[in-house]
Amino acid sequence: MDTNLPVSAHPRVVIIxxxxxxxxxxxxLRKAPVQVVVIDRNNYHNFQPLLYQVATGALEADSIAYPIRKIFAGQKNFFYRMADVHSVDPAANTVITSVGNIRYDYLVLATGSLTNFFGLESIERNAMQIKSIPNALNLRSFIFQNFEKALLTENPEERQALLNIVVVGGGPTGVEISGSLAEMRKHVLPKDYPELDLQHMQIFLVEAGPALLGPMSPASQADAKRYLDELGVKVMLNTSIKNFEDNRAYYTDNEFIATENLVWAAGVNGAEVPGLPADVVTRNKRINVNLWNQVEGLNNVFAIGDVANMVTDDMPRGLPMLAPVAQQHADHLAANLQRLLRGETPKDFVYNNKGSMAIVSRNKAVVDLPKNIHFNGFFGWATWLFVHLMTLVGFRNKVVAFIDWAFSYFSTDQALRLIIRPFSRRDVKDDKGKKSAEHRTATAEYNPTPPAIQEPA
Ligand SMILES: Cc1cc2nc3c(=O)[nH]c(=O)nc-3n(C[C@H](O)[C@H](O)[C@H](O)COP(=O)(O)OP(=O)(O)OC[C@H]3O[C@@H](n4cnc5c(N)ncnc54)[C@H](O)[C@@H]3O)c2cc1C
Structure with a gap:
């Protein structure tokens, strides 16, 4: 298939x-003497740090996504193709995609990461994940569908499993989603479900390590744990979920939490692209790059962001998978590509760590800045909101997010609890017959049997 890209006198930089x-x-690269071709399977940019707010009904999906073509309107050297990249062929300088092959002079892999299920097949099959907008909308639908089902059952054990939510992974995503669910339990659900005794809804946050927010300061770790305790989240440290079947999340061979709702936020792998030499791909599927972001052994292939494994003197296990790393890689590589085009030697990347933060609930967040500066509470919360609002792409998205946040802050309500696209969980197989973790939405399948209507005597 022809991807119909114009011929250019300038070298082509393909970004996946x-x-x-x-x-x-x-x-x-907008002013650089290159043709820029971006390939992405989605025609929008997704602001992942706010996915959990879409999952818990605090923000609309549209306010954390932005159309790629709109972002680049007016950039003359920019071309976009909506496609899935199947593989790359470095010997032929070609990317093989679902819409045809695309030749490159320089290739940049910016494919991010995928959920890591650590080979736990029952969890991959049955758990909910939160890496994409469809994932977040599925989670929102699933939780509210289960509340509707909980109203219908007279069996207390079944009701308990429908209401219980287990979040696995005590990093920022796990902490943020369990805090947000606890707020929903306190402020939103009692209004919608007065018939349900929400004392029975338990939220568990399960973490394999000895503390929440592993890479943050001990002060932030302790604050986050205290905030979650106050919200009634049951934090289980030094505990691993090993199996999730028949609505039971097992943490030992015979001890389990009864739940329909397990959210897996326990880790990510690099989203590698097949075709690179096997020895440049690490155990967690990141791609080894040097300090110019160049893939080992390939002069014109680069990787940035989550998928790039860049080891520095301060970070011998590789730079963290965070948005600022991806953005700093991008700025640095743009300058280095232009140096290469001028025949100059590229410069080494130096990471500027600006700190990290996590929000737990209204007025409660933790922030670590360089030089051991830590703060929390309302000031941390306001900082978190400000930073996330400012980094959202697009003026409209900033305004909509601000209005949604202001509304829910002052009303202690969240308007977005619609089950527009009901979700059903079932095994699917890929074209090689292998079970995959894909979940399907299927309106027809969501059909809880209503109780029989009694005819008047
Ligand atoms: C729930 C959640 C919360 C987070 N919170 C924070 C936070 O608070 N602070 C922070 O700094 N970081 C946070 N992160 C991490 C942050 O989002 C990532 O570090 C960042 O997105 C990495 O940027 P990237 O450009 O490497 O990849 P991404 O932003 O993931 O982009 C990868 C792109 O590649 C596309 N793609 C991948 N493979 C293919 C293919 N084969 N074909 C076509 N297209 C493809 C994808 O569609 C996607 O658009 C969070 C992540 C998640 C999931």
Whole structure:
């Protein structure tokens, strides 16, 4: 198939992925003497740090996504193709995609990461994940569908499993989603479900390590745990969920939490693209790059962001998978590509760590800044909101998010509890017959049997 890209006198830079890194790089190359071709399977940029708010009904999906074509309107050297990249062929300088082959002079892999289920098949099959907008909308529908089902059952054990929510992974995503669910239990659900005794709804946050928010300061870890305790979240440290079947989340061979709702936020792998030499791909599927973001052994292939494994003197296990790393990689690579085009030597990347933060609930967040500065509470919360609002792409998205947040802050309500696209969980197989973790939405399948209507005597 022909991808119909114009012939250019300038070298072609193909960027796979328009997430934090790919978007920033394509923008930074707007005045460079290159043709920029971006490939992404979605025609929008997804602001992943706010996915959990879509999942819990605090924000609309549209306010954390932005159309790629609109972002680049007016950038003359920019071309976009909506496609799935199947593989790359470095010997032929070609990317093999679902819409045809695309030749490159320089290739940049900015494909981000995928949920890591650590080979636990029952969890991959049955758990909910939160890596994409469809994932977040599925989770929102699933939770509210289960509340509707809980109203219908007279069996207390079944009701308990429908109401219980287990979040696995005590990193920022796990902490943020369990805090947000606890707020929903306190402020929103009692209004919608006065018939349900919400004392029975338990939220568990299960973490394999000894503390929440592993890479943050001990003060932030302790604050986050205290905030969650106050909200009634049951935090289980040094505990691993090993199996999730028949609505039971097992943490030992015979001890389990009864739940229909298990959210897996326990780790990610690099989203590698097949075709690179096997020895450049690490155990967690990231791609080894040098300090110019160049893939080991390939002069014109680069990787940035989550998928790039860049080891520095301070970070011998590789830079963290965070949005600022992807953005800084992008800025640096844009400058280095232009140096290469001028025949100059590229410069080494230096990571500027600006700190990290996590929100737990209204007025409660933790922030760590360089030089051991830590703060929390209302000031941390306001900082978190401000930083996320400012980094959202698009003026409209900033305004909509601000209005949604202001509304829910002052009304202690969240308007977005619609089950527009009901979700059903079932095994699907890929074209090689292998079970995959894909979940399907199917309106026809959501059909809880209503109780029989009694005819008047
Ligand atoms: C729930 C959640 C919360 C987070 N919170 C924070 C936070 O608070 N702070 C923070 O700094 N970081 C946070 N992160 C991490 C942050 O989102 C990532 O570090 C960042 O997105 C990495 O940017 P990237 O450009 O490498 O990849 P991404 O932003 O993931 O973009 C990758 C792009 O590549 C596309 N793609 C991938 N494979 C293919 C393919 N084969 N074909 C076509 N297109 C493809 C994808 O569609 C996507 O658009 C969070 C992540 C998640 C999931």
């Amino acid at each position: 992925g328009c997430g934090f890194g790919g978007l920033r790089l394509a923008k930074a």
